[in-house]
Amino acid sequence: MTSEQKAIVYIFLPKDGYVPAGTLEHFPLEKRSVFQYGKKYLNRPNALPMDPVKIPLRDLIFETSMGQPVFNIFRDAAPDRWGRHILSIAAGTKAQAMTEFDILTALGPENRVGALAFGPDPYSGPRANATWYQKNPFEKPAVSLKDIARYARRADQIDDDDMDDVKKDLAEDDLFKFFVPSLSPAGGARPKAIIRHDNQDWIAKFPKRGDIWNEPLIEHACMTLANTCGITVPETQIIKEEAIDILLIKRFDKDKFGNPLHMASGFTIADLFEDQPWGSYQDLANAARRYGAASVGEQLFKRMIFNICCANTDDHPRNHAFFIHREKIDLTPAYDIVPCRYRFKEYNLALNIGTHGRQATLENALSNTGPFGLSKQEGMHIILKIRNTFNCWPDHFKKAGVSTKDMEELQLRFSHSGTELKI
Numbered sequence: 001m002t003s004e005q006k007a008i009v010y011i012f013l014p015k016d017g018y019v020p021a022g023t024l025e026h027f028p029l030e031k032r033s034v035f036q037y038g039k040k041y042l043n044r045p046n047a048l049p050m051d052p053v054k055i056p057l058r059d060l061i062f063e064t065s066m067g068q069p070v071f072n073i074f075r076d077a078a079p080d081r082w083g084r085h086i087l088s089i090a091a092g093t094k095a096q097a098m099t100e101f102d103i104l105t106a107l108g109p110e111n112r113v114g115a116l117a118f119g120p121d122p123y124s125g126p127r128a129n130a131t132w133y134q135k136n137p138f139e140k141p142a143v144s145l146k147d148i149a150r151y152a153r154r155a156d157q158i159d160d161d162d163m164d165d166v167k168k169d170l171a172e173d174d175l176f177k178f179f180v181p182s183l184s185p186a187g188g189a190r191p192k193a194i195i196r197h198d199n200q201d202w203i204a205k206f207p208k209r210g211d212i213w214n215e216p217l218i219e220h221a222c223m224t225l226a227n228t229c230g231i232t233v234p235e236t237q238i239i240k241e242e243a244i245d246i247l248l249i250k251r252f253d254k255d256k257f258g259n260p261l262h263m264a265s266g267f268t269i270a271d272l273f274e275d276q277p278w279g280s281y282q283d284l285a286n287a288a289r290r291y292g293a294a295s296v297g298e299q300l301f302k303r304m305i306f307n308i309c310c311a312n313t314d315d316h317p318r319n320h321a322f323f324i325h326r327e328k329i330d331l332t333p334a335y336d337i338v339p340c341r342y343r344f345k346e347y348n349l350a351l352n353i354g355t356h357g358r359q360a361t362l363e364n365a366l367s368n369t370g371p372f373g374l375s376k377q378e379g380m381h382i383i384l385k386i387r388n389t390f391n392c393w394p395d396h397f398k399k400a401g402v403s404t405k406d407m408e409e410l411q412l413r414f415s416h417s418g419t420e421l422k423i
Contacts, residue, residue: 004025004026004027005025005026005027005028005099005101005102006023006024006025006026007023007024007026007101007104007105007118007119007120007129008020008022008023008024008118008119008120008121008122008126009021009022009023009024009035009050009074009116009117009118010109010116010117010118010119010125010126011048011050011115011116011117011262012109012115012117012259012260012262013044013046013047013048013115014046014255014259015046016044016046018109018117018125018126019041019044020038020040020041020119020122021037021038021041021047021050022035022036022037022038022041022050023035023036023038024070024074024101024118026069026070026099026100026101028069028099028100028101031067031068031069032063032064032066032067032068032069033063033064033068033069033070033071033074033101034061034062034063034064035050035055035061035062035063035071036060036061036062037050037057037058037059038122039059042057042058042059046326047326048115048262048324048325048326049324049326050071050073050116051071051072051073051264051268051324052269052291052324052329053072053268053269053271053287053291054071054072054073054268054271055071055073065273068273069099069100069101070100070101070104072264072265072267072268072271072272073116073264073268074104074116075100075104075267076114076263076264076265076267076268076318076321077104077112077113077114077116078100078103078104079103079106079107080318082190082191082192084098084103085155086155087103087106087130089155104118105118105128105129106128106129106130107128107130108126108127108128109126109127109260111128111194112260113194113251113253113263114253114260114261114262114263115253115260115261115262115263116262145193145195145197145204145239145241145246146241146242148193148195148204149206149241149242149244149246150242152191152192152193152206153191153206153207153242155191156191156206156208156209157209190205190206190208190215191205191206191207191208192204192205192206193206194251195248197239197248200250201250201251201254201258202248202249202250202251203248203249203251204239204246204247204248204249205219205246205247205248205249206244206246207244207245211341212341212409213341213405213406213409213410214245214402214403214406215338216238216244216245216246216247217238217245217247217400217401217402217406218338218339218397218402218406218410219236219247219336219337219338220236220237220238220247220400221396221397221400221402222310222312222337222338222339223236223249223334223335223337224236224396224400225310225389225390225393225396225397226303226306226334226337228389228396229302229306229385229386229389229390230302230385230386231299231302231303231306231334232299232331232333232334233333233334233335233337234249234250234251234252234333234335235249235250236248236249236250238400238401249335252332252333252335253332261323262323262324263321263322263323263324263332264321264322264324264329265317265318265320265321265322266284266316266317266318266319266320266321266322267317267318269284269287269288269291269322269329270283270284270287270317271287272317278316278317278350278351279317279351279352280351280352280353281300281301281303281304281351281352281353281372282352282368282370282371282372283351283352283371284300284317284320284351285297285300285301285371285372285373286371288300288322288329288331291322291328291329292325292327292328292329293322293328293329293330293331295373296330296331297371297372297373297374298372298373298374298382299331299334300320300331300372301365301369301372301374301379301382302382302386303315303320303334304349304351304353304365305362305365305382305383305386305387306337306386306390307337307349307360308347308349308353308360308361308362308365309386309387309390309414310337310338310339310390310393310413310414311339311340311347311360311413311414312337312338312339312340312349313340313347313348313349313350313360314336314338314340314350315349315350315351316350316351317350317351319335319336320332320334321335339410339413339414340413343409343412343413346359346360346361347360347413348360353365354366354367354368355367355368362383362387365379365383366379366380366383390414393410393414394407397410
Protein backbone atom coordinates (compact mmCIF):
# COMPACT_ATOMS: atom_id res chain seq x y z
CA MET A 1 0.00 0.00 0.00
CA THR A 2 1.43 3.35 -0.98
CA SER A 3 1.06 6.49 1.07
CA GLU A 4 -0.83 8.17 -1.75
CA GLN A 5 -2.95 6.97 -4.67
CA LYS A 6 -3.94 9.25 -7.52
CA ALA A 7 -6.26 9.04 -10.52
CA ILE A 8 -7.85 11.32 -13.07
CA VAL A 9 -11.64 11.34 -12.82
CA TYR A 10 -13.36 11.20 -16.20
CA ILE A 11 -17.02 11.96 -16.86
CA PHE A 12 -19.13 11.29 -19.93
CA LEU A 13 -20.59 14.48 -21.38
CA PRO A 14 -23.12 14.45 -24.24
CA LYS A 15 -21.46 15.17 -27.61
CA ASP A 16 -17.98 15.19 -25.99
CA GLY A 17 -17.68 11.63 -24.70
CA TYR A 18 -15.40 10.93 -21.73
CA VAL A 19 -13.46 14.04 -20.70
CA PRO A 20 -11.05 14.56 -17.77
CA ALA A 21 -12.87 16.43 -15.00
CA GLY A 22 -10.35 16.57 -12.17
CA THR A 23 -7.85 14.77 -9.97
CA LEU A 24 -8.68 12.43 -7.09
CA GLU A 25 -5.98 11.77 -4.50
CA HIS A 26 -6.49 9.08 -1.89
CA PHE A 27 -4.47 8.74 1.33
CA PRO A 28 -5.25 5.22 2.57
CA LEU A 29 -3.26 5.46 5.81
CA GLU A 30 -5.16 8.60 6.76
CA LYS A 31 -8.49 7.34 5.35
CA ARG A 32 -9.20 10.52 3.42
CA SER A 33 -9.36 11.83 -0.14
CA VAL A 34 -8.93 15.13 -1.95
CA PHE A 35 -10.50 16.20 -5.25
CA GLN A 36 -9.92 19.22 -7.46
CA TYR A 37 -11.53 20.09 -10.79
CA GLY A 38 -9.35 20.87 -13.78
CA LYS A 39 -9.62 24.49 -14.93
CA LYS A 40 -10.34 23.41 -18.50
CA TYR A 41 -13.25 21.31 -17.29
CA LEU A 42 -14.69 24.16 -15.21
CA ASN A 43 -14.71 26.32 -18.33
CA ARG A 44 -16.85 23.85 -20.29
CA PRO A 45 -20.39 25.20 -20.77
CA ASN A 46 -21.78 21.67 -20.41
CA ALA A 47 -19.69 20.65 -17.37
CA LEU A 48 -21.61 18.64 -14.77
CA PRO A 49 -20.84 18.75 -11.03
CA MET A 50 -19.39 15.57 -9.61
CA ASP A 51 -21.69 16.03 -6.65
CA PRO A 52 -23.81 19.18 -6.18
CA VAL A 53 -23.73 18.68 -2.39
CA LYS A 54 -20.05 18.26 -1.56
CA ILE A 55 -18.24 18.89 -4.87
CA PRO A 56 -20.04 21.70 -6.70
CA LEU A 57 -18.52 23.30 -9.79
CA ARG A 58 -15.99 25.50 -8.02
CA ASP A 59 -12.25 26.11 -8.36
CA LEU A 60 -11.52 24.76 -4.89
CA ILE A 61 -9.75 21.83 -3.24
CA PHE A 62 -12.38 19.52 -1.78
CA GLU A 63 -11.55 17.12 1.05
CA THR A 64 -13.55 14.30 2.62
CA SER A 65 -14.72 14.41 6.20
CA MET A 66 -12.53 12.87 8.89
CA GLY A 67 -12.42 9.08 8.54
CA GLN A 68 -14.24 9.10 5.18
CA PRO A 69 -11.98 7.24 2.69
CA VAL A 70 -13.67 8.58 -0.46
CA PHE A 71 -16.41 11.04 -1.31
CA ASN A 72 -19.92 9.60 -1.42
CA ILE A 73 -20.21 10.22 -5.16
CA PHE A 74 -17.14 8.07 -5.82
CA ARG A 75 -18.36 5.40 -3.42
CA ASP A 76 -21.51 5.37 -5.58
CA ALA A 77 -19.31 4.68 -8.62
CA ALA A 78 -17.48 1.80 -6.93
CA PRO A 79 -18.58 -1.85 -6.85
CA ASP A 80 -20.82 -2.84 -3.97
CA ARG A 81 -20.77 -6.19 -2.17
CA TRP A 82 -21.15 -8.49 -5.19
CA GLY A 83 -18.78 -6.46 -7.32
CA ARG A 84 -16.20 -6.43 -4.52
CA HIS A 85 -16.57 -10.16 -4.18
CA ILE A 86 -15.83 -10.61 -7.88
CA LEU A 87 -12.85 -8.23 -7.78
CA SER A 88 -11.41 -10.09 -4.81
CA ILE A 89 -11.71 -13.36 -6.74
CA ALA A 90 -9.95 -11.83 -9.74
CA ALA A 91 -7.24 -10.36 -7.52
CA GLY A 92 -6.84 -13.54 -5.51
CA THR A 93 -7.19 -11.67 -2.23
CA LYS A 94 -9.82 -10.67 0.29
CA ALA A 95 -11.92 -7.64 -0.51
CA GLN A 96 -11.03 -6.19 2.89
CA ALA A 97 -7.36 -6.13 1.88
CA MET A 98 -8.07 -3.77 -1.03
CA THR A 99 -8.26 -0.03 -0.48
CA GLU A 100 -11.35 1.90 -1.51
CA PHE A 101 -9.23 3.44 -4.24
CA ASP A 102 -8.18 -0.01 -5.55
CA ILE A 103 -11.81 -1.05 -5.79
CA LEU A 104 -12.96 2.25 -7.26
CA THR A 105 -10.41 2.35 -10.10
CA ALA A 106 -10.19 -1.34 -10.98
CA LEU A 107 -12.78 -1.31 -13.76
CA GLY A 108 -12.86 0.43 -17.12
CA PRO A 109 -15.79 2.55 -18.35
CA GLU A 110 -17.44 -0.36 -20.19
CA ASN A 111 -18.02 -2.13 -16.88
CA ARG A 112 -19.45 0.75 -14.90
CA VAL A 113 -22.85 2.13 -13.98
CA GLY A 114 -23.27 5.88 -14.43
CA ALA A 115 -21.06 8.41 -16.20
CA LEU A 116 -17.88 8.36 -14.08
CA ALA A 117 -14.67 6.52 -14.95
CA PHE A 118 -11.00 6.72 -14.00
CA GLY A 119 -7.61 6.76 -15.63
CA PRO A 120 -3.92 7.29 -14.79
CA ASP A 121 -3.58 10.55 -16.77
CA PRO A 122 -5.72 13.19 -18.52
CA TYR A 123 -4.54 12.26 -22.00
CA SER A 124 -5.08 8.56 -22.67
CA GLY A 125 -8.69 8.26 -21.53
CA PRO A 126 -10.31 6.15 -18.83
CA ARG A 127 -9.28 2.54 -18.40
CA ALA A 128 -9.14 -0.25 -15.85
CA ASN A 129 -6.42 -0.09 -13.21
CA ALA A 130 -6.51 -3.75 -12.15
CA THR A 131 -2.85 -4.04 -11.23
CA TRP A 132 -3.02 -7.70 -10.23
CA TYR A 133 -2.81 -8.78 -13.88
CA GLN A 134 -0.26 -7.74 -16.48
CA LYS A 135 -3.10 -7.49 -18.99
CA ASN A 136 -6.54 -6.00 -18.53
CA PRO A 137 -8.65 -8.88 -17.12
CA PHE A 138 -11.83 -7.12 -18.12
CA GLU A 139 -11.17 -6.72 -21.83
CA LYS A 140 -12.87 -9.88 -23.09
CA PRO A 141 -16.66 -10.17 -22.75
CA ALA A 142 -18.43 -13.25 -21.49
CA VAL A 143 -19.66 -15.53 -24.27
CA SER A 144 -23.38 -15.66 -23.45
CA LEU A 145 -25.96 -15.19 -20.73
CA LYS A 146 -25.92 -18.96 -20.27
CA ASP A 147 -22.18 -18.85 -19.60
CA ILE A 148 -22.56 -15.88 -17.26
CA ALA A 149 -25.25 -17.73 -15.29
CA ARG A 150 -22.93 -20.69 -14.88
CA TYR A 151 -20.00 -18.50 -13.81
CA ALA A 152 -22.21 -16.49 -11.45
CA ARG A 153 -23.24 -19.70 -9.72
CA ARG A 154 -19.60 -20.71 -9.42
CA ALA A 155 -18.54 -17.32 -8.05
CA ASP A 156 -21.40 -17.37 -5.53
CA GLN A 157 -19.94 -20.54 -4.01
CA ILE A 158 -16.51 -18.99 -3.40
CA ASP A 159 -15.76 -17.64 0.08
CA ASP A 160 -12.84 -15.49 1.18
CA ASP A 161 -11.14 -18.54 2.68
CA ASP A 162 -11.02 -20.13 -0.79
CA MET A 163 -9.05 -17.29 -2.39
CA ASP A 164 -5.68 -19.04 -2.48
CA ASP A 165 -7.11 -22.01 -4.37
CA VAL A 166 -9.00 -19.69 -6.72
CA LYS A 167 -5.84 -17.75 -7.50
CA LYS A 168 -4.15 -20.99 -8.58
CA ASP A 169 -7.13 -21.87 -10.79
CA LEU A 170 -7.11 -18.50 -12.53
CA ALA A 171 -3.78 -19.17 -14.19
CA GLU A 172 -5.25 -22.22 -15.93
CA ASP A 173 -8.88 -21.26 -16.40
CA ASP A 174 -9.17 -18.44 -18.94
CA LEU A 175 -12.94 -18.61 -19.10
CA PHE A 176 -13.15 -17.99 -15.39
CA LYS A 177 -11.04 -14.87 -15.82
CA PHE A 178 -13.29 -13.59 -18.54
CA PHE A 179 -16.57 -13.90 -16.71
CA VAL A 180 -15.49 -10.89 -14.64
CA PRO A 181 -16.32 -8.19 -17.22
CA SER A 182 -20.00 -8.97 -17.10
CA LEU A 183 -20.22 -9.43 -13.34
CA SER A 184 -19.61 -5.79 -12.58
CA PRO A 185 -20.53 -3.10 -10.02
CA ALA A 186 -24.28 -2.74 -10.32
CA GLY A 187 -24.60 -2.59 -6.54
CA GLY A 188 -25.95 -4.85 -3.83
CA ALA A 189 -25.05 -8.34 -2.69
CA ARG A 190 -26.88 -10.35 -5.36
CA PRO A 191 -24.98 -11.95 -8.27
CA LYS A 192 -25.50 -9.72 -11.28
CA ALA A 193 -24.11 -8.86 -14.68
CA ILE A 194 -24.11 -6.03 -17.17
CA ILE A 195 -25.14 -7.57 -20.48
CA ARG A 196 -26.37 -6.87 -24.02
CA HIS A 197 -29.69 -8.50 -24.85
CA ASP A 198 -31.75 -7.86 -27.97
CA ASN A 199 -29.28 -5.11 -28.85
CA GLN A 200 -30.03 -3.23 -25.61
CA ASP A 201 -28.23 -2.79 -22.28
CA TRP A 202 -29.56 -4.67 -19.26
CA ILE A 203 -28.56 -5.65 -15.75
CA ALA A 204 -29.06 -9.37 -15.14
CA LYS A 205 -29.72 -10.60 -11.59
CA PHE A 206 -29.29 -14.26 -10.66
CA PRO A 207 -30.38 -16.54 -7.83
CA LYS A 208 -28.07 -16.51 -4.81
CA ARG A 209 -26.90 -19.15 -2.40
CA GLY A 210 -29.29 -19.23 0.57
CA ASP A 211 -32.33 -17.81 -1.25
CA ILE A 212 -35.57 -18.90 0.41
CA TRP A 213 -37.61 -18.37 -2.77
CA ASN A 214 -37.33 -17.56 -6.46
CA GLU A 215 -36.07 -14.04 -5.84
CA PRO A 216 -35.50 -12.97 -9.47
CA LEU A 217 -39.11 -13.85 -10.32
CA ILE A 218 -40.48 -12.25 -7.15
CA GLU A 219 -38.54 -9.05 -7.76
CA HIS A 220 -39.91 -8.94 -11.30
CA ALA A 221 -43.44 -9.32 -9.94
CA CYS A 222 -42.86 -6.59 -7.32
CA MET A 223 -41.42 -4.19 -9.87
CA THR A 224 -44.28 -4.64 -12.31
CA LEU A 225 -46.84 -4.36 -9.50
CA ALA A 226 -45.15 -1.13 -8.35
CA ASN A 227 -45.60 0.18 -11.88
CA THR A 228 -49.35 -0.45 -11.72
CA CYS A 229 -49.34 1.55 -8.47
CA GLY A 230 -48.01 4.63 -10.26
CA ILE A 231 -44.33 4.20 -9.39
CA THR A 232 -41.81 4.81 -12.15
CA VAL A 233 -39.70 1.67 -12.66
CA PRO A 234 -37.42 0.41 -15.44
CA GLU A 235 -38.58 -2.32 -17.81
CA THR A 236 -38.00 -5.84 -16.48
CA GLN A 237 -38.30 -9.33 -17.91
CA ILE A 238 -37.52 -12.91 -16.92
CA ILE A 239 -35.30 -15.22 -18.97
CA LYS A 240 -34.64 -18.85 -18.08
CA GLU A 241 -31.09 -20.19 -18.51
CA GLU A 242 -29.40 -23.19 -16.92
CA ALA A 243 -32.80 -24.14 -15.46
CA ILE A 244 -32.95 -20.92 -13.40
CA ASP A 245 -34.91 -17.69 -13.71
CA ILE A 246 -32.79 -14.61 -14.42
CA LEU A 247 -34.19 -11.11 -13.94
CA LEU A 248 -33.28 -8.58 -16.62
CA ILE A 249 -33.61 -4.89 -15.72
CA LYS A 250 -33.26 -2.37 -18.52
CA ARG A 251 -30.50 0.08 -17.73
CA PHE A 252 -31.78 3.54 -16.90
CA ASP A 253 -28.27 4.96 -16.45
CA LYS A 254 -28.03 5.31 -20.25
CA ASP A 255 -29.93 7.54 -22.62
CA LYS A 256 -31.77 6.34 -25.74
CA PHE A 257 -28.49 6.45 -27.69
CA GLY A 258 -26.68 4.27 -25.14
CA ASN A 259 -24.69 7.14 -23.61
CA PRO A 260 -23.95 7.03 -19.85
CA LEU A 261 -25.91 9.34 -17.55
CA HIS A 262 -24.44 10.89 -14.41
CA MET A 263 -26.11 9.71 -11.20
CA ALA A 264 -25.78 9.94 -7.42
CA SER A 265 -27.31 7.85 -4.65
CA GLY A 266 -29.52 9.05 -1.84
CA PHE A 267 -26.45 8.83 0.40
CA THR A 268 -24.78 11.49 -1.71
CA ILE A 269 -27.76 13.82 -2.16
CA ALA A 270 -28.76 13.65 1.53
CA ASP A 271 -25.08 13.85 2.63
CA LEU A 272 -25.23 10.68 4.74
CA PHE A 273 -22.68 8.21 6.06
CA GLU A 274 -22.97 4.41 6.06
CA ASP A 275 -22.28 4.07 9.80
CA GLN A 276 -24.56 6.89 10.96
CA PRO A 277 -28.37 7.26 11.07
CA TRP A 278 -29.85 7.35 7.58
CA GLY A 279 -32.66 9.78 8.30
CA SER A 280 -36.10 9.60 6.71
CA TYR A 281 -37.97 9.66 3.43
CA GLN A 282 -38.90 13.21 4.36
CA ASP A 283 -35.20 14.12 4.66
CA LEU A 284 -34.57 12.62 1.24
CA ALA A 285 -37.43 14.62 -0.26
CA ASN A 286 -36.17 17.82 1.35
CA ALA A 287 -32.61 17.22 0.14
CA ALA A 288 -33.82 16.53 -3.38
CA ARG A 289 -35.82 19.75 -3.38
CA ARG A 290 -32.76 21.76 -2.26
CA TYR A 291 -30.90 20.63 -5.36
CA GLY A 292 -33.62 21.29 -7.87
CA ALA A 293 -35.78 18.15 -7.83
CA ALA A 294 -38.89 20.11 -6.89
CA SER A 295 -41.52 17.59 -7.94
CA VAL A 296 -40.18 14.24 -6.71
CA GLY A 297 -41.93 14.27 -3.33
CA GLU A 298 -45.02 12.40 -4.54
CA GLN A 299 -42.91 9.66 -6.19
CA LEU A 300 -40.87 9.20 -2.99
CA PHE A 301 -44.10 9.03 -0.98
CA LYS A 302 -45.48 6.36 -3.33
CA ARG A 303 -42.26 4.35 -3.01
CA MET A 304 -42.49 4.55 0.77
CA ILE A 305 -46.09 3.32 0.74
CA PHE A 306 -45.32 0.46 -1.62
CA ASN A 307 -42.27 -0.57 0.45
CA ILE A 308 -44.50 -0.66 3.53
CA CYS A 309 -47.05 -2.86 1.75
CA CYS A 310 -44.47 -5.35 0.42
CA ALA A 311 -42.20 -5.31 3.50
CA ASN A 312 -39.18 -4.11 1.50
CA THR A 313 -36.83 -3.39 4.40
CA ASP A 314 -33.81 -2.92 2.10
CA ASP A 315 -34.92 0.60 1.11
CA HIS A 316 -31.66 2.21 2.29
CA PRO A 317 -30.40 5.45 0.68
CA ARG A 318 -28.23 3.64 -1.86
CA ASN A 319 -31.38 2.08 -3.26
CA HIS A 320 -32.61 5.53 -4.26
CA ALA A 321 -30.77 7.54 -6.89
CA PHE A 322 -30.86 10.83 -8.77
CA PHE A 323 -29.72 11.97 -12.21
CA ILE A 324 -27.33 14.92 -11.95
CA HIS A 325 -27.75 17.75 -14.43
CA ARG A 326 -25.85 21.01 -14.52
CA GLU A 327 -28.41 23.04 -12.57
CA LYS A 328 -30.68 20.44 -10.99
CA ILE A 329 -31.22 16.77 -10.18
CA ASP A 330 -34.05 14.34 -11.02
CA LEU A 331 -35.21 11.13 -9.39
CA THR A 332 -34.28 7.95 -11.25
CA PRO A 333 -36.72 5.05 -11.66
CA ALA A 334 -37.17 2.87 -8.57
CA TYR A 335 -35.21 -0.37 -8.29
CA ASP A 336 -34.35 -3.22 -5.89
CA ILE A 337 -37.94 -3.62 -4.70
CA VAL A 338 -38.15 -7.01 -3.02
CA PRO A 339 -39.77 -8.29 0.21
CA CYS A 340 -37.79 -9.00 3.36
CA ARG A 341 -36.69 -12.63 3.53
CA TYR A 342 -37.48 -12.88 7.26
CA ARG A 343 -40.90 -13.33 8.84
CA PHE A 344 -42.00 -10.77 11.41
CA LYS A 345 -45.35 -9.60 12.74
CA GLU A 346 -44.18 -6.03 12.27
CA TYR A 347 -41.53 -4.55 10.00
CA ASN A 348 -39.24 -1.55 10.10
CA LEU A 349 -38.00 0.06 6.91
CA ALA A 350 -34.40 1.26 6.58
CA LEU A 351 -35.48 4.91 6.52
CA ASN A 352 -37.77 6.67 8.99
CA ILE A 353 -41.35 6.98 7.78
CA GLY A 354 -43.13 9.28 10.22
CA THR A 355 -43.67 10.11 13.87
CA HIS A 356 -43.22 6.44 14.81
CA GLY A 357 -39.79 6.21 13.25
CA ARG A 358 -39.18 3.30 10.90
CA GLN A 359 -42.36 1.40 11.82
CA ALA A 360 -43.82 0.10 8.55
CA THR A 361 -47.47 1.06 8.92
CA LEU A 362 -49.72 3.15 6.73
CA GLU A 363 -50.76 5.23 9.76
CA ASN A 364 -47.11 6.13 10.34
CA ALA A 365 -46.73 7.08 6.69
CA LEU A 366 -49.67 9.48 6.94
CA SER A 367 -48.27 11.22 10.03
CA ASN A 368 -45.87 13.54 8.16
CA THR A 369 -46.83 14.21 4.54
CA GLY A 370 -45.82 17.88 4.33
CA PRO A 371 -42.19 17.38 3.24
CA PHE A 372 -43.46 15.45 0.21
CA GLY A 373 -45.51 18.48 -0.85
CA LEU A 374 -48.72 16.64 0.04
CA SER A 375 -51.58 17.47 2.35
CA LYS A 376 -52.83 14.79 4.69
CA GLN A 377 -55.89 14.33 2.46
CA GLU A 378 -53.70 13.94 -0.65
CA GLY A 379 -51.53 11.44 1.19
CA MET A 380 -54.63 9.51 2.26
CA HIS A 381 -55.86 9.40 -1.35
CA ILE A 382 -52.51 8.00 -2.58
CA ILE A 383 -52.37 5.41 0.21
CA LEU A 384 -55.87 4.13 -0.49
CA LYS A 385 -55.20 3.92 -4.21
CA ILE A 386 -51.93 2.01 -3.79
CA ARG A 387 -53.36 -0.27 -1.13
CA ASN A 388 -56.37 -1.16 -3.26
CA THR A 389 -54.12 -1.99 -6.20
CA PHE A 390 -51.63 -3.84 -4.01
CA ASN A 391 -54.36 -6.01 -2.51
CA CYS A 392 -54.70 -7.67 -5.93
CA TRP A 393 -51.13 -8.97 -5.64
CA PRO A 394 -52.07 -12.70 -5.61
CA ASP A 395 -53.46 -12.52 -9.16
CA HIS A 396 -50.55 -10.38 -10.33
CA PHE A 397 -47.90 -12.71 -8.88
CA LYS A 398 -49.67 -15.83 -10.13
CA LYS A 399 -49.72 -14.41 -13.67
CA ALA A 400 -46.00 -13.66 -13.30
CA GLY A 401 -45.38 -17.36 -12.58
CA VAL A 402 -44.65 -17.21 -8.84
CA SER A 403 -45.18 -20.62 -7.24
CA THR A 404 -47.89 -21.41 -4.69
CA LYS A 405 -45.22 -22.17 -2.07
CA ASP A 406 -43.53 -18.80 -2.57
CA MET A 407 -46.86 -17.00 -2.49
CA GLU A 408 -47.60 -18.56 0.89
CA GLU A 409 -44.35 -17.08 2.17
CA LEU A 410 -45.19 -13.72 0.64
CA GLN A 411 -48.62 -13.69 2.27
CA LEU A 412 -46.88 -13.61 5.66
CA ARG A 413 -45.03 -10.44 4.62
CA PHE A 414 -47.77 -8.69 2.71
CA SER A 415 -50.50 -9.02 5.34
CA HIS A 416 -48.69 -7.02 8.04
CA SER A 417 -49.78 -3.58 6.77
CA GLY A 418 -53.41 -4.43 7.55
CA THR A 419 -56.63 -3.79 5.70
CA GLU A 420 -57.92 -0.90 7.80
CA LEU A 421 -56.35 2.55 7.92
CA LYS A 422 -56.98 4.39 11.15
CA ILE A 423 -56.70 8.17 11.08
